[in-house]
Amino acid sequence: MWSKSISLLILGVAFNVTAQPPKVYLDVSVLNLGGPMGSAFRYLATEFQRRHPGVKVRLHTESDANYKKKLAEWLSAEKGVDVLYWQAGERLFKLVREDYLKPITSLWQQQKWNNAFSLGMQNLVKLNNEFYAVPFSYYHWAVYYKKSTFKKLNITPPANWSELISLCKKIREKQKTPIVLGNKYLWPAESWFDYINLRLNGIEFHQALLAGAISYKDKRVKQVFIHWKELIENKCFNPLPEEYDWYEVLPEINRESATMMLMGHFITSKASKNLINDLDFFPFPEINPSIPQYEEAPTDVFTIPHNTKNLKLAEQFLIMVAQPDVQTTLNQKMKFLPPRLGAKVSDQVLIKKGKDLLDQAKGITQFFDRDAPKPMVDVANQLFAEFLKTTEVESITDKLEAARRKLYNSQ
Numbered sequence: 001m002w003s004k005s006i007s008l009l010i011l012g013v014a015f016n017v018t019a020q021p022p023k024v025y026l027d028v029s030v031l032n033l034g035g036p037m038g039s040a041f042r043y044l045a046t047e048f049q050r051r052h053p054g055v056k057v058r059l060h061t062e063s064d065a066n067y068k069k070k071l072a073e074w075l076s077a078e079k080g081v082d083v084l085y086w087q088a089g090e091r092l093f094k095l096v097r098e099d100y101l102k103p104i105t106s107l108w109q110q111q112k113w114n115n116a117f118s119l120g121m122q123n124l125v126k127l128n129n130e131f132y133a134v135p136f137s138y139y140h141w142a143v144y145y146k147k148s149t150f151k152k153l154n155i156t157p158p159a160n161w162s163e164l165i166s167l168c169k170k171i172r173e174k175q176k177t178p179i180v181l182g183n184k185y186l187w188p189a190e191s192w193f194d195y196i197n198l199r200l201n202g203i204e205f206h207q208a209l210l211a212g213a214i215s216y217k218d219k220r221v222k223q224v225f226i227h228w229k230e231l232i233e234n235k236c237f238n239p240l241p242e243e244y245d246w247y248e249v250l251p252e253i254n255r256e257s258a259t260m261m262l263m264g265h266f267i268t269s270k271a272s273k274n275l276i277n278d279l280d281f282f283p284f285p286e287i288n289p290s291i292p293q294y295e296e297a298p299t300d301v302f303t304i305p306h307n308t309k310n311l312k313l314a315e316q317f318l319i320m321v322a323q324p325d326v327q328t329t330l331n332q333k334m335k336f337l338p339p340r341l342g343a344k345v346s347d348q349v350l351i352k353k354g355k356d357l358l359d360q361a362k363g364i365t366q367f368f369d370r371d372a373p374k375p376m377v378d379v380a381n382q383l384f385a386e387f388l389k390t391t392e393v394e395s396i397t398d399k400l401e402a403a404r405r406k407l408y409n410s411q
Contacts, residue, residue, distance in 0.1 A: 023056040026313050027081040029074060031300075032061045035269050040333035047329075048320055055313060065185070075100045075305055082308040083317050088124035088135060088299040089366035090210075090373065095303075096127050102304045103130040107315055113322060120364065121339045124299050133301035134318045135339040137331055139265040140354035141191060141296040141367075142281035149256045157282035161199075161227065164285045168236040177258035178236045182244035183388065186381035189241075190368035191262050191296065192231075193384060197224045198294045199287035203363040206294075210372040212408030216400035225393040227287065232391050242385055250275075264298065265354055268335055279350065283357060292362035298370060299339060379403040 026048070030041045038061070045057035060081055062070050074080035075095070084101075086092055095101050108114070108131040114122065117135060125133040143157070150156065153174055158164040168178040183189045197206045201220050208214050209221065231237065238249065238258065247270040252258035254275045261267070262284065268276055283293065302321055304314045320326055327338035332346045337355055345355050358364060369377045380400060387396045 023054060024310065024313065026055055026057050026083065026310055026317060027060060028057055028083040028085070028302075028317065029060040029062070029067075029070070029081045030085045031064060031067050036333055036335050037269065040330050043329060043333055044321065044326075047326065048317055051320065052313070052316065075307070077307060079309050080305055080307045082304070082310045082314045084303050084305050086133065086301055086303055087366070087370050088121075088133065088301050089370045091366075091370045092125060092133055092301060092303065093127045094373065096130075096132050100305055101132050102306055102308070102311070103132055104134075104304060104315070104318065105129075105131045107131075107318065111319060111322065116322060116324075116341055117339060118341065121299070124366070125301055133303035134322045135299050135301050136321050136327060137334055137336045138297050138299040138339050138358075139336040140357050141195075141262070141264045141298075142283055142354070142357065143260050143262050143285075144253070144267055144279055144281045145260045146253050146256065146275065146278050147280050148278050149253075149259055152256070153259070155259075158285045160286045160289075165230060165234055165236075168231070168234050171259050172235055176256070177238045177252065179231075179260045179262070180238050180249040180252050180258040181241040181261075181388075182246040182249040183241040183385060184243060184245045184248075186385055187369055188246050188263070189384040189388060190377075190381065192228055193224060193380075194296060194365065194368050195262070195284040196227050196287065197221075198296075198365065199284060199291060200224060200227065201288075202291045203294045203365060206365060207371065210368065210376075212373075212376070212404055216397045216404055221400075222393055222397055225387065225396060228387070229391045229393060232388065237388070241388060264296075265336065265350065268350065276350075281350065281353070293360065294363045294365065295358055295361040296367055297358050297361075297364040298367050373407065375407045376403060379407070 028045070032038050032041065041059055041061070045059055048057050049055055074084065086095065121135050125131055125135060153171065155167060155170060158167050171178040181188060194206070197209070200223055205214065205220065214221070238252070246263065249258070250261070250267065250270055253261055254272060271279060302318055304311065304318070308314050322340060324340050324343040327340040327343040331338040331343070335346065335348065335351060337345060337351065345352060365371055368380065372380070383396050383399055
């Protein structure tokens with residue numbers, strides 16, 4: 001009797017197991033800079049599975065260095081990922097022009113997302129009146145410093161360029177490095193070109209330059225390098241920035257051998273808890289008083305490639321990611337800002353301060369390597385690194401202009 005019952009039970013269990021339908025997989029690629037970002041993306045996967053029983057989200061996680069390599073593989077594969085993490089602005093539009101991405105205009109209209117995202121955000125994901133992505137996170141850039149160090153040195157954040165130069169000299173007198181820069185992978189130096197140009201010449205000039213419409217021999221561009229040269233000649237930066245990644249110089253701030261660092265808010269993903277509690281920032285100082293304050297605010301998005309295997313599920317994923325409660329939780333975990341109107345901003349002091357900074361800005365840009373075409377970015381990065389060593393304004397602008405003429409087919 002018992003053996004018969006057990007046999008029936010085992011048979012029933014086996015039947016139930018085999019009767020379960022196989023899971024549907026949704027493949028989502030994500031960029032993970034560590035810690036908070038990993039937790040945030042796992043939350044998205046779990047939340048989608050909760051809302052869609054029977055679906056398994058597979059996260060394809062890559063570091064910054066590997067992500068761009070994998071991107072080409074995913075987009076060219078017969079069946080790639082279903083939902084693709086990417087970055088707004090020119091980087092997104094490049095993939096659109098190469099016909100890798102599906103337009104989601106009908107989904108955008110159906111969900112009434114014109115009422116959910118600011119016009120500025122919409123313009124970052126719209127090309128030729130078609131929408132191609134959903135913004136899910138953005139963050140500010142600023143000059144970060146350790147409050148206790150400033151207090152010990154009896155110094156305060158500079159409001160303008162002359163104050164910044166004076167501050168660098170005062171810090172050097174204390175045998176400390178004023179500003180740390182880790183430029184091993186070249187992109188961090190872009191922030192210095194961007195901000196000096198924005199503060200000197202404004203956002204329209206900056207965007208036109210990166211779009212290839214202005215010569216790098218223009219006297220206004222030369223002024224950017226002349227100002228940058230002033231920082232270098234006053235020994236504002238650490239020696240040999242090319243030998244360090246950006247986070248490898250961060251301990252210098254913590255040890256108080258250096259005082260400032262121009263970086264995005266992802267700096268907190270690599271900072272120790274003690275440093276985060278002692279960290280503050282100030283906006284990049286004013287240079288030209290007639291130019292309004294513009295800021296860098298790189299924006300991350302999810303988009304759907306043409307080779308998605310599960311279009312309907314991919315659309316459902318985008319719908320979920322656009323919801324205010326999801327963006328609230330996601331960005332609280334990432335320690336970034338939600339672009340969705342109505343989403344709540346974290347109570348963390350630096351994040352709230354970053355939101356205020358961007359709200360007060362008269363306009364935002366994405367970042368040199370997101371706003372300019374990749375071939376130009378590759379050349380500019382090498383030349384910015386060269387400039388940090390040589391400070392040769394004429395030589396660098398000659399080479400940049402030659403690249404602009406060649407790569408943008410300018411006359």
